[in-house]
Amino acid sequence: MxxxxxxxxxxxxxxxxxxxxxxxxxxxxxxxxxxxxxxxxxxxxxxxxxxxxxxxxxxxxxxxxxxxxxxxxxxxxxxxxxxxxxxxxxxxxxxxxxxxxxxxxxxxxxxxxxxxxxxxxxxxxxxxxxxxxxxxxxxxxxxxxxxxxxxxxxxxxxxxxxxxxxxxxxxxxxxxxxxFDIVGMVLLALFLAGYALLATMGFSGDPVLGISLATGAALALVAFIMVERRVSSPLVQLKTLIEGDLGPNLVALGLVSTIMMATLVVGPFYLSESLGLSPVEAGLVMSIGPGVAALVGLPAGRLVDAYGVNRVTVAGLLGVVLGTILLTILPNWVGTLGYIAGLVSTTAGYALFQAANNTGAMSGVSSERKGVTSALLGLARNLGLITGASAMGAVFATASSGVPFLALGQGPETGLLLTFGVAFVLAVSALCVVGLGCDRRQHPWPRWRYRRSG
Missing domain, CATH: 1.20.1250.20 (MFS general substrate transporter like domains)
Known part of the structure; x- marks a missing residue:
């Protein structure tokens, strides 16, 4: 890694x-x-x-x-x-x-x-x-x-x-x-390439190119789904994603990864333009996030082994939710320390969530599907990062220009407020997605569908 x-x-x-x-x-x-x-x-x-x-x-x-x-x-x-x-x-x-x-x-x-x-x-x-x-x-x-x-x-x-x-x-x-499902791989690669290029380049430079990429990606996705439903050894088992254990896992990971990329994309602009930090100072603040993730990662894994996937997954997502609330409110009130507080909570929550999420996904998978399951986890994370860089960056840029219908003025303060307001919604959505598979009537503590063992 x-x-x-x-x-x-x-x-x-x-x-x-x-x-x-x-x-x-x-x-x-x-x-x-x-x-x-x-x-x-x-x-x-x-x-x-x-x-x-x-x-x-x-x-x-x-x-x-x-x-x-x-x-x-x-x-x-x-x-x-x-x-x-x-x-x-x-x-x-x-x-x-x-x-x-x-x-x-x-x-x-x-x-x-x-x-x-x-x-x-x-x-x-x-x-x-x-x-x-x-x-x-x-x-x-x-x-x-x-x-x-x-x-x-x-x-x-x-x-x-x-x-x-x-x-x-x-x-x-x-x-x-x-x-090996060669046709499925080609179609999935075409869809992912179209999506990644569209998210990176957007429609601003060349609207015709943007529309072409969006159309091509959509057609490739439809064709991929049709092929995967018919081949005997599909690249991705769609039934498992829709009805089984893995779908909520991947969606939640994509949502949380989008939030994490927002902290990396928005942070430098806010710290320099609103709080007046130098590039060196802003870089030091931004390095706190990966530092916290590195420190929390191994203890997070041990917590998963000790207390189970369910509890640590929820704890991690709650940490992300709290972090988005802090990032929405505190920096505009108390400055750099407020941003650091939100960044620490979000990153620590992400480390907890990722350790539990990956463990839950891999523990219920047969040996002959572990490679593709591991790959899907990596793909969900990458798509979240790409989406966060483009979509959340666009939210920040647009909101920083002012939001008249909300009576919010121009500036990075408004951009930060709305960007992490959206991030809060994404974090709560991830928590809801993970909870879709629980059976509260039989288990007092949520038993997630993707966690069958243990």
Whole structure:
């Protein structure tokens, strides 16, 4: 989980240097980030299913190797578009790591310690997210932008060795028991690519392109659903999503991830424009979030093992709800400390929720579907992050221009108020979605449908 998280966060800080080095426009250089995210988002479910069929250890090793080779290619790139191509290939490897890391841990750990393992993965992911900007900035300043990708190549080599020594050889479907749904993967990839591009680019630059992306994504989704209902070995078991255990789990994760991205997108603008913090001060405040997630991750997993998925899931979501309330009210009253209080509550709640959510999802899944289930968790998180960056950023920008019908003036204060007001609604919605599967008549404490074991 460290490498994919680093791959997402470490390259952002190098974008200004890359723009100068390749004499590129801001729009073109953004493809260094977008190419990586598109590969991860579109391929993560397909790669997870490949792990179920051909063995998770084997596919994970291939993914790590691809990531390492692509990192070398990125470091040696002589043009911007070669770098973008290398980053897209890097995303293929990252998709394998993100989709199969959770499933591989579930294979290794005893069931009663799954929560601790999921909490540890959350801690490692948070460390990668927090470490990326600072490590990337130092490498670019001292050695140049190539060093960013050279370091990732070396880390990939170390990760490959560790995975080879530690991971079990199990997790492979029996010969002839499953086939790979190529058509389903292509259709899902087309839908996800269209959605990701639409969320990133929107309709503002080219309305025709926006409408085309929306139409293409919708058609691909309809075709995907039709195909998955008919094939014998579908990429995604739609009946399980609709009637079974996993659907509420994924929806809640997507909603909460949208909220978390809102804190990352809105925070720097509010802290600098409203509270007058310098870039360094704003960066320090923003680093508190990943720091809290890293500290809470492992204890959160232990709480899941001790008290069960249900209680920790609810506790985490309540922490997120409280955090959105604090972020809506306190910063405009007490300034930076108010923002920090809301950020700490939201991030700690997210760490609790994620550890419990992942544990609940993986504990009730058969071995031959763990890879694709792990991939769906990663996909839900990625879609939430993409939606948060676009939709919540748009809410903040629009609200900051003033909301006359609510008698609210212009400025980032209004933007913060409405953005986290929307986030509060999303957090409550996530709590309701998770509770849809409970049977209160038979169980005094909610028994969630996705949590069948334990």
């Amino acid at each position: 460290l490498l994919p998280s680093l791959g997402t966060s470490i390259a952002n800080v190098a974008l200004p240097t890359l723009r100068t080095a390749f004499s590129a426009s801001q729009t073109d250089v953004q493809w260094v980030v977008l190419g990586y995210l598109l590969s991860v988002t579109t391929l993560i479910v397909g790669v997870g299913r490949l792990g179920d069929i051909f063995g998770r250890r084997r596919i994970l090793q291939i993914g790590i190797a691809v990531f390492g080779v692509a990192s070398v290619g990125a470091a040696l790139s002589s043009s911007l578009w070669l770098l973008v191509a290398a980053r897209a290939l890097q995303g293929v490897g990252a998709a394998a790591m993100m989709s199969l890391a959770v499933a591989s841990v579930a294979d290794i750990m005893p069931k009663e310690r799954t929560g601790t393992a999921m909490g540890l993965l959350g801690t490692i992911s948070a460390i990668g997210t927090a470490l990326g900007p600072s490590l990337g900035g130092a490498l670019v300043s001292w050695f140049g932008w190539q060093a960013v990708f050279a370091v990732m190549a070396m880390l990939a080599g170390v990760t490959f060795i560790v995975a080879t020594l530690v991971l079990p050889t199990g997790g492979q479907a029996e010969r002839g028991s499953a086939s």
